[in-house]
Amino acid sequence: MSKNVIFYFTGTGNSLKVAKDVAHVLGDCNVVSMPLVYTTHDEYNLFADVERIGFIYPVYGGPPNFVKKFVSELTLPKGKNIYYFVVVTCGIFKWKSISIIKDTLIEKGINLNAGFSIKMIANAIGLYNIADNVEKILKKAQVKINFVSEKIKSKKNNMIFDFDPLIALHDKFAKSLPTMDTNYNVSENCMGCKICSQVCPVKNIEIIHNKPVFKHTCEQCMACIHLCPSKAINYGNKTQNKKRYINPDITIKEIINGNNNVQEY
Ligand SMILES: Cc1cc2nc3c(=O)[nH]c(=O)nc-3n(C[C@H](O)[C@H](O)[C@H](O)COP(=O)(O)O)c2cc1C
Ligand code: SF4
Ligand code: SF4
Incomplete structure (x- = not known):
């Protein structure tokens, strides 16, 4: 207390x-x-x-x-x-x-x-x-x-x-967020470390056969994409070569x- x-x-x-x-x-x-x-x-x-x-x-x-x-x-x-x-x-x-x-x-x-x-x-x-x-x-x-x-x-x-x-656009955007993880893909660099599932605040990631599977209750917080040590998670083809971020x-x-x-x- x-x-x-x-x-x-x-x-x-x-x-x-x-x-x-x-x-x-x-x-x-x-x-x-x-x-x-x-x-x-x-x-x-x-x-x-x-x-x-x-x-x-x-x-x-x-x-x-x-x-x-x-x-x-x-x-x-x-x-x-x-x-x-x-x-x-x-x-x-x-x-x-x-x-x-x-x-x-x-x-x-x-x-x-x-x-x-x-x-x-x-x-x-x-x-x-x-x-x-x-x-x-x-x-x-x-x-x-x-x-x-x-x-x-x-x-x-x-x-x-x-x-x-x-505001109307932002409301529409908010409604689309949960299933935007259908755009995520996992590359062969994934080493099955499970960090993505542990950093996900809303337990939207399950590790199946050593790879993350996204469950469509995503908040789009970007933790999994930024914090994967192998940069194995990407948003379509938009993030492959981009720098990742965590507050230092x-x-x-x-x-x-x-x-x-x-x-x-
Ligand atoms: C899905 C999404 C939408 C965002 N929209 C805005 C926004 O409308 N305006 C803004 O200034 N930043 C926006 N951002 C940036 C975040 O608000 C900003 O990076 C925030 O500090 C992240 O906080 P965190 O590190 O605690 O997750 C957005 C980020 C994400 C992932
Ligand atoms: S954090 Fe990256 S390397 Fe670890 S299991 Fe998730 S996708 Fe694979
Ligand atoms: S973006 Fe955030 S909420 Fe969505 S799966 Fe990744 S860590 Fe979880």
């Missing part, structure tokens, strides 16, 4: 990096992968004595499908003394990724006190290349992470401004550990 609980969703570690940094600044904090709550059913124990509850996740045109489902289904404590916050990580723009979750919380009778966005590395390599200047972008992001962490520590409220003229402050081991255990700070 901690005074602070942060729920996160991550593919390539940006959102976990932010969750860890905020947790370090707050202290007395449980950092919990959202999918893990469905496995452990431990939500009630997490909230005794809680002061701050946060949700940290990437932008996929809006919030990831899993995050929308998670926040709408989770039983959350109410009360003026609990500070609720959201931090989204993105490549360029946050669209309505904060206000959609804000509205979900309002439907549950909960006020979102603050929402923040942090530009990190855009990881959708089916669409583009990973930036060349990762170090420079993340140095700038670190300044914002520190700023946001202090705001959360002092329980600052803020106004959430976001807009999305492409996060290890594959940490992502796997986070998928299975609550992390205490």
Whole structure:
């Protein structure tokens, strides 16, 4: 039981990096992968004595499908003394990724006190290349992470401004995500190490005859494509020669550990 609980969703570690940094600044904090709550059913124990509850996740045109489902289904404590916050990580723009979750919380009778966005590395390599200047972008992001962490520590409220003229397109995109793994292929470089199935936050990968098989409940988080040590997983013919990415402050081991255990700070 901690005074602070942060729920996160991550593919390539940006959102976990932010969750860890905020947790370090707050202290007395449980950092919990959202999918893990469905496995452990431990939500009630997490909230005794809680002061701050946060949700940290990437932008996929809006919030990831899993995050929308998670926040709408989770039983959350109410009360003026609990500070609720959201931090989204993105490549360029946050669209309505904060206000959609804000509205979900309002439907549950909960006020979102603050929402923040942090530009990190855009990881959708089916669409583009990973930036060349990762170090420079993340140095700038670190300044914002520190700023946001202090705001959360002092329980600052803020106004959430976001807009999305492409909302219909983004809704359609979100609906198409689960089965986009039909475009994935696995090359002969696969050595059957199972890392892809362990990093997948939503257990969408089964290893059959030493090779990953995708089960069409994909979030398109890109973890399997980026973190396969053999670069054996590809999106059609779009990713074969592209650089892979993991947030440099996060290890594959940490992502796997986070998928299975609550992390205490
Ligand atoms: C399917 C998908 C859609 C994305 N859409 C957006 C977007 O609309 N705007 C944006 O700025 N970044 C977008 N990104 C980039 C991610 O939000 C960004 O890389 C994020 O920091 C990844 O977080 P993670 O490392 O915790 O998984 C998208 C990435 C993926 C995989
Ligand atoms: S992570 Fe890569 S090498 Fe390991 S099982 Fe998955 S596809 Fe094969
Ligand atoms: S199958 Fe790959 S892209 Fe889809 S959710 Fe799992 S790790 Fe993410």
